[in-house]
Structure formats: structure tokens, C-alpha cells
Amino acid sequence: MRKVIEVRNLYKLYRVGDEFVRALDGVDFEIYEGEFCAIVGTSGSGKSTLLNMLAGLEKPTKGEVIIAGKHIEKLNEEQLVTFRRDHVGFIFQSFHLMGTLNAVENVALPLSFRGVPRDVRVRKANEMLDLVKLGKHKKHLPNQMSGGQQQRVGVARALVVDPDIIFADEPTGNLDSHTSEEVMELMQRVVREQKKTLVMVTHDDHLATYADRVFHIRDGRIIKIEDNRWKKGKEEGGRHAETNTERDRK
Numbered sequence: 001m002r003k004v005i006e007v008r009n010l011y012k013l014y015r016v017g018d019e020f021v022r023a024l025d026g027v028d029f030e031i032y033e034g035e036f037c038a039i040v041g042t043s044g045s046g047k048s049t050l051l052n053m054l055a056g057l058e059k060p061t062k063g064e065v066i067i068a069g070k071h072i073e074k075l076n077e078e079q080l081v082t083f084r085r086d087h088v089g090f091i092f093q094s095f096h097l098m099g100t101l102n103a104v105e106n107v108a109l110p111l112s113f114r115g116v117p118r119d120v121r122v123r124k125a126n127e128m129l130d131l132v133k134l135g136k137h138k139k140h141l142p143n144q145m146s147g148g149q150q151q152r153v154g155v156a157r158a159l160v161v162d163p164d165i166i167f168a169d170e171p172t173g174n175l176d177s178h179t180s181e182e183v184m185e186l187m188q189r190v191v192r193e194q195k196k197t198l199v200m201v202t203h204d205d206h207l208a209t210y211a212d213r214v215f216h217i218r219d220g221r222i223i224k225i226e227d228n229r230w231k232k233g234k235e236e237g238g239r240h241a242e243t244n245t246e247r248d249r250k
């Protein structure tokens with residue numbers, strides 16, 4: 001199985017007044033093609049900082065982030081924009097949909113930034129909305145849809161560019177618990193069907209159980225990597241046996 005994300009000895013220090021905050025304090029892991037991974041930790045543990053490093057939105061203080069074979073910590077701003085456009089899809093907590101555009105137009109938007117012809121954009125957006133089971137809401141504006149439906153549009157929009165990796169930052173943070181479970185089931189299904197790699201950040205231990213592997217982060221360190229595929233009895237469970245042990249480095 002192909003390695004899609006490799007993080008080596010990653011540090012991020014922030015200066016606050018005279019002090020340094022170690023937001024990431026020596027992080028190492030690998031994520032493979034087709035995995036659904038959750039990064040879980042309490043507020044301030046370093047989740048968003050880690051996701052920002054993986055997405056190339058912030059530079060690490062030290063260490064390596066290798067995505068699809070590219071050292072992204074070495075890319076300049078312009079190269080990072082290209083890298084994100086070509087390899088990455090995002091799902092946000094607050095959906096980030098355009099209020100004046102209907103569901104099809106919202107999903108098609110990332111394709112227009114790539115210069116895809118209109119008929120192809122519309123066809124792909126329609127396909128993605130069918131995939132997330134929003135066939136009946138294609139012409140609806142965001143304010144004519146529920147939170148769960150809006151996040152389904154968000155999932156379709158992340159998928160439409162056929163990215164190698166999808167990053168999701170608290171994707172169900174604005175949804176009630178029932179709707180959250182539905183969105184998690186949807187993400188689980190699309191990862192499997194579309195063979196995507198999904199990295200999700202959450203503070204919610206229960207939602208993390210939807211992931212294949214769960215990375216527990218505390219004080220900027222990965223303290224444990226759990227493999228849920230064993231519990232779910234999935235066929236490929238053995239692949240990461242070596243990473244399934246407690247790795248408390250304290």
C-alpha cells in the first residue's frame with residue numbers, strides 16, 4: 001500500500017511574549033492510501049497546528065512533511081498553492097459554502113478555478129451530489145438546506161477535484177449528534193468507494209471511532225495510535241500492527 005503522508009520529527013514552536021509554546025513536539029507517523037485517519041485530542045493539544053502543517057498552510061519550525069512524495073516544508077507559497085490545488089480537498093466545520101450559489105454551483109466552484117469547461121463542471125458536480133445522496137437538493141441554496149445537507153455539499157465539493165487527500169477540520173462541529181453520525185457514515189463510505197485518504201481532526205473520541213486509525217495527540221505529541229480495523233474485523237487490519245502499540249514518549 002502506497003504511503004501518502006509521511007511526517008518526520010515535526011516541531012512547531014510559537015513565540016508568545018518571552019515564552020515558546022511547543023504546539024508540536026516531535027511528531028512522527030505515516031498514513032497510507034485509502035485510510036481514514038482521525039487526529040484526536042483536547043483543546044490546545046496541537047490538532048489544528050498539525051493539520052495546518054499537513055495541508056501546507058503553515059511552515060514547521062523543524063522536521064519533514066512528505067505528501068505524495070513531495071517535501072512540502074520546502075515549497076514556496078506559489079508551489080504550495082499549486083500543491084493544494086492538485087492534491088488536496090478540504091472539509092470545514094462551518095461548511096464555507098457560497099450563500100448565493102446553489103448546491104451544484106457550490107460543488108462545481110473548485111473546478112472553475114482549474115479552468116474546467118462548464119459542461120464538465122456541471123456533470124461532475126451532479127455526479128458528486130448523487131454520491132452524497134443530495135439528488136433532490138441540487139438547485140437549493142445553502143439556507144434552504146439543513147446543516148447536515150450543507151455538510152454533504154461540503155463533502156461533494158471536496159471530492160469533485162478528485163484529490164489524493166481530504167483534510168477535515170471538526171467536520172461535524174456545527175451539527176447535532178444524530179446528523180454528525182450520518183456525516184461520519186457518509187465520509188466512511190466515500191473513503192471506501194472513492195479510495196480516498198481522509199485525515200480528520202476532532203476533539204470527540206466517539207466520532208474518531210469511525211476512522212480506520214486514531215492518532216491521539218496530547219501536548220503536541222502523538223501518545224497513542226489505535227487501529228480500529230481490528231475491532232471492526234476489517235480484512236486489511238494487519239497492515240499496521242507495528243504501529244498499534246502504545247507509544248508514550250514521556
Ligand SMILES: Nc1ncnc2c1ncn2[C@@H]1O[C@H](COP(=O)(O)OP(=O)(O)OP(=O)(O)O)[C@@H](O)[C@H]1O
Nearest residue numbers: 014016021023042043044045046047048049050203
Ligand atoms: N498562532 C499561534 N500563536 C501562539 N500560540 C499558538 C498559535 N496557534 C496555536 N498556538 C498554541 O499552540 C497549542 C496548540 O494549539 P492548536 O490550535 O493546534 O490546538 P487544538 O488541539 O487544535 O485546539 P482546539 O481544539 O481548541 O482548536 C496551544 O497551546 C495554542 O495556544
